Amino acid sequence: MTTDDLLARHRAVMPNWINPLYADPIELVSGSGARVTDAAGRTYLDFFGGVLTTMIGYDIPEIADAVRRQLDTGIAHSSTLYLIRKQVELAERIAKLSGIPNAKVFLANSGTEANETALLLATQFRRSNQILAVRNSYHGRSFGALGVTGNRGWSASSLTPVNVSYIHSGERLRGIFAGLSDADYIERSVADLREVLATTTSGDVACLIAEPIQGVGGFVAPPDGFFGEIKKVLDEHGILWVSDEVQTGWGRTGEHFWGYQAHDAVPDMLTFAKGVGNGFALGGVVARGDVMDSLTATSFNTFGGNPVSSSAGSAVLDYLLDHDLQGNAARVGALLHEGLRALGSPVVAEVRGKGLMIAIEFVRPGTTDPAPAVALRVLEECKAHGLLVGKGGLHGNVVRMGPPLTLTEAEAKEGLDILADAIRAATDAVAAR
Numbered sequence: 001m002t003t004d005d006l007l008a009r010h011r012a013v014m015p016n017w018i019n020p021l022y023a024d025p026i027e028l029v030s031g032s033g034a035r036v037t038d039a040a041g042r043t044y045l046d047f048f049g050g051v052l053t054t055m056i057g058y059d060i061p062e063i064a065d066a067v068r069r070q071l072d073t074g075i076a077h078s079s080t081l082y083l084i085r086k087q088v089e090l091a092e093r094i095a096k097l098s099g100i101p102n103a104k105v106f107l108a109n110s111g112t113e114a115n116e117t118a119l120l121l122a123t124q125f126r127r128s129n130q131i132l133a134v135r136n137s138y139h140g141r142s143f144g145a146l147g148v149t150g151n152r153g154w155s156a157s158s159l160t161p162v163n164v165s166y167i168h169s170g171e172r173l174r175g176i177f178a179g180l181s182d183a184d185y186i187e188r189s190v191a192d193l194r195e196v197l198a199t200t201t202s203g204d205v206a207c208l209i210a211e212p213i214q215g216v217g218g219f220v221a222p223p224d225g226f227f228g229e230i231k232k233v234l235d236e237h238g239i240l241w242v243s244d245e246v247q248t249g250w251g252r253t254g255e256h257f258w259g260y261q262a263h264d265a266v267p268d269m270l271t272f273a274k275g276v277g278n279g280f281a282l283g284g285v286v287a288r289g290d291v292m293d294s295l296t297a298t299s300f301n302t303f304g305g306n307p308v309s310s311s312a313g314s315a316v317l318d319y320l321l322d323h324d325l326q327g328n329a330a331r332v333g334a335l336l337h338e339g340l341r342a343l344g345s346p347v348v349a350e351v352r353g354k355g356l357m358i359a360i361e362f363v364r365p366g367t368t369d370p371a372p373a374v375a376l377r378v379l380e381e382c383k384a385h386g387l388l389v390g391k392g393g394l395h396g397n398v399v400r401m402g403p404p405l406t407l408t409e410a411e412a413k414e415g416l417d418i419l420a421d422a423i424r425a426a427t428d429a430v431a432a433r
């Protein structure tokens with residue numbers, strides 16, 4: 001069975017809106033550390049992990065052992081009908097790590113489900129379906145989560161009934177807040193929030209849902225301290241703040257365990273998913289106890305926080321803390337950020353992000369006009385030379401990286417060399433046109 005056959009079968013049976021990356025998509029058949037091998041036997045250094053799902057790399061014995069021990073009990077499938085020791089233990093640890101006072105935790109299967117639950121809780125707690133979200137955001141593919149997503153590429157066709165007002169994303173490369181200093185940006189954003197609240201809402205808004213650094217949106221972020229200032233306004237109205245930490249959580253930014261911690265304020269809820277199960281389906285919501293318990297109807301979850309996922313989650317957490325992966329994200333991330341910034345190319349408008357969340361935005365030389373074709377070229381060049389990176393941004397002109405937090409300096413340098421060559425090739429191709 002070749003990958004070509006598989007692609008044809010995929011196209012025939014899967015929805016049109018599920019699009020594998022690359023002109024010639026790849027099928028992963030094995031992985032080890034930061035490397036994966038495809039069905040054709042080609043090995044790649046993986047800087048994207050299928051979008052940040054490999055928190056600590058592939059084929060990690062500690063995770064496999066924890067999962068195997070649970071499978072050996074024969075219990076892989078206990079729903080919330082029963083007590084699940086592994087789930088309670090994991091929830092206790094996450095509650096403590098969250099920084100949210102009197103925290104309670106609901107374990108789910110994905111980021112989408114986590115955000116959907118957060119929206120349910122916020123609207124229930126506040127008895128309002130009015131929601132503040134952020135332009136250029138992504139929160140998941142369900143009816144509600146897509147409804148608060150502010151990225152037209154993902155949400156334009158959604159006929160969701162959620163009542164949403166959008167605040168500004170932190171974009172300062174172009175647009176109405178272009179070029180503003182951090183302080184001016186925050187001041188203008190706070191004024192804008194007040195205006196949004198006064199003009200498009202009744203004031204009785206349920207929550208603001210926001211990513212500290214936008215993931216799908218191309219790692220666009222407001223300045224540090226932004227959400228602290230925004231929260232002061234929210235507090236005047238009793239509006240909850242939900243921090244979507246699906247990409248920024250667990251030390252990925254290097255400087256903090258959660259992305260919100262760069263903002264001198266604590267959210268009322270946070271959501272997490274992606275790499276927390278290192279491949280196993282696991283996500284969740286941490287909420288203030290009173291907010292979590294505001295849902296009075298009985299609820300249930302068949303698979304969320306099942307014994308296997310919870311075992312994986314606890315093993316990931318142990319590994320993360322025992323090996324100081326947050327520190328590694330800071331160190332190895334700095335090497336990548338500096339290396340990429342030093343490249344200097346007329347098609348690179350910005351290298352941004354934090355820790356092991358790194359984005360490169362491509363533009364037409366001498367302008368801030370998005371250059372999606374250049375980003376695509378870089379993506380394909382990298383692949384051809386053994387490096388997997390991702391794409392993102394509203395215009396598809398951003399190359400994104402979120403390698404495993406275990407990435408070594410040697411692997412970072414190897415990736416950097418491939419990226420440098422790819423960017424050079426893409427720059428030359430633009431110049432030759």
Ligand code: PMP
Pocket residue numbers: 051109110111112113115138139140141211215216244245246247273274283
């Ligand atoms: N929130 C953010 C910030 C995300 O990046 C994503 C996934 N890209 C989601 C939510 C949705 O998560 P999932 O794909 O696990 O449903």
